[in-house]
Amino acid sequence: MPLNDLTTPALLLDVDILDRNLASMQERANHLRVALRPHIKTHKSPEIARRQIGHGARGLTVSTLWEAQQFAAAGFDDLTWALPLPPVYARQAVALAERMTLRLLVDSPEALDALGAEARRTGARPRVWLKVDCGAHRAGVDPASAAALDMARRIADGPFVFEGILTHAGQSYNATNRPELAAIAAHERDVMVSFAEHLRGNGIAVPGISIGSTPTMRTVDRLDGITEIRPGNYAFFDLTQAELGVCDVANCAVTVLASVISHRSGSDIVITDAGALALSEDRGAVHLGRTRGMGRVYRNYAEKDLFPETELEIRSLSQEHGTLSVHADGPWRVGERIRILEHHSCLTAAQFDRYTVVRGEEIIDAWPILRGRT
Ligand SMILES: Cc1ncc(COP(=O)(O)O)c(C=O)c1O
Known part of the structure; x- marks a missing residue:
């Protein structure tokens, strides 16, 4: 697929x-x-x-x-x-x-x-x-x-x-x-x-x-x-580790794929379907002040290039909505896809039932995530 x-x-x-x-x-x-x-x-x-x-x-x-x-x-x-x-x-x-x-x-x-x-x-x-x-x-x-x-x-x-x-x-x-x-x-x-x-x-x-x-x-x-x-x-690293200087963005193995679900023409607010129950509300290394928002969006995943937050910031999350503040070019139409680098991969993975395993743009497998409790 x-x-x-x-x-x-x-x-x-x-x-x-x-x-x-x-x-x-x-x-x-x-x-x-x-x-x-x-x-x-x-x-x-x-x-x-x-x-x-x-x-x-x-x-x-x-x-x-x-x-x-x-x-x-x-x-x-x-x-x-x-x-x-x-x-x-x-x-x-x-x-x-x-x-x-x-x-x-x-x-x-x-x-x-x-x-x-x-x-x-x-x-x-x-x-x-x-x-x-x-x-x-x-x-x-x-x-x-x-x-x-x-x-x-x-x-x-x-x-x-x-x-x-x-x-x-x-x-x-x-x-x-x-x-x-x-x-x-x-x-x-x-x-x-x-x-x-x-x-x-x-x-x-x-x-x-x-x-x-x-x-x-x-x-x-x-x-x-x-x-x-x-x-x-x-195993995954994440935005927090990259901010701490422990790894590079290129070492981050887990990302969240989201869809634009709402956008009023002329507005710089864009809504996605990656809310707190996808990304978690972990804000990462806040003491470093390197990221203001709730994760970062890739401008180009293949090149591991992230949007600067002046152009695109994940401003807030509610349960199933992500609110982006967007000052970058793009149609930002409903149905567009974005790929997000989360602050904390452990908490993000714990929100999902499975990994969609990919190599480049190709889906190669799905692995279950055992995330229950006694
Ligand atoms: C007791 C214990 N050992 C090991 C780890 C793994 O550390 P890290 O998540 O930094 O890889 C954790 C993480 O919270 C932990 O609580």
């Missing part, structure tokens, strides 16, 4: 760019001598996960138990659920871990208590990782605190397999320039290596040290002491 016949809004995945992105992060992991365990929350696609494993990834990372169940059913038998365990899931998580390698994350005595109770009830020994805060201040124990050492000791002495410590430098998305990003990447590594040494000095074995966000893993120069990395967004 030609791209022009596709109903909109549609999520387009450029397979050649995807494959280049997957190969390039795997090469980086090999060069840095760490295992790559990609976060599949970005794509939620068994097809893409298979490609990642094909490139050399060792296991996957998921963000919900539902994702773990779906990917286990699709044949992936080594998963890390990289969210602090909600105690209410202890029973289901231990049950799934009986059938495969499922690695669980905790950062609280409450979650550990719930998991310990389930382990004792079933005789299982869940694999546990301790979540550490390396500066994002979202979740994780403060590695300098006595509570962190105490949690590690409780895991090591409990009915668990203590597999290691894990962090995610979410603060990398607030960096304002390349040197700042490099400093955050080095900090992510150094905090974890010295916390592991601290635990080892206290008699606790720490086999694994898992780190990684896309911005830090694209920037870091060495990873001595680290065992694995878990970037996810790198």
Whole structure:
């Protein structure tokens, strides 16, 4: 089917760019001598996960138990659920871990208590990782605190397999320039290596040290002491990563195809069918002030050329409407197509049921997106 016949809004995945992105992060992991365990929350696609494993990834990372169940059913038998365990899931998580390698994350005595109770009830020994805060201040124990050492000791002495410590430098998305990003990447590594040494000095074995966000893993120069990395967004990249300087627009694999659905003659307002339920309302790296609108529109996709926002700005989104402010030439007739580069590919992909897989202007496949919940 030609791209022009596709109903909109549609999520387009450029397979050649995807494959280049997957190969390039795997090469980086090999060069840095760490295992790559990609976060599949970005794509939620068994097809893409298979490609990642094909490139050399060792296991996957998921963000919900539902994702773990779906990917286990699709044949992936080594998963890390990289969210602090909600105690209410202890029973289901231990049950799934009986059938495969499922690695669980905790950062609280409450979650550990719930998991310990389930382990004792079933005789299982869940694999546990301790979540550490390396500066994002979202979740994780403060590695300098006595509570962190105490949690590690409780895991090591409990009915668990203590597999290691894990962090995610979410603060990398607030960096304002390349040197700042490099400093955050080095900090992510150094905090974890010295916390592991601290635990080892206290008699606790720490086999694994898992780190990684896309911005830090694209920037870091060495990873001595680290065992694995878990970037996810790198599979697609997006406008935010391009603004941060982590990639070029040419590396962005996912775009949204939309139709003009309303335009009054003489008006500079043009309405499309890509609203918030297509693009998501993520505004990306707002602190950099590089993009005002809700994504950017391609002037020429083949040349990866975006309209300057002075000519075309995605001014606002409502549920199913996108409002563009247009000062560029063009008929802007109802039925015209535009291609949009979204701020945040993970959230955009999560709005759709499938990828329309394309090579150039040709549609070559459709891959489902597993985006449900328990
Ligand atoms: C715990 C954890 N690990 C890894 C990642 C992947 O990071 P990125 O999306 O920057 O690739 C995320 C993303 O939110 C995360 O929360």
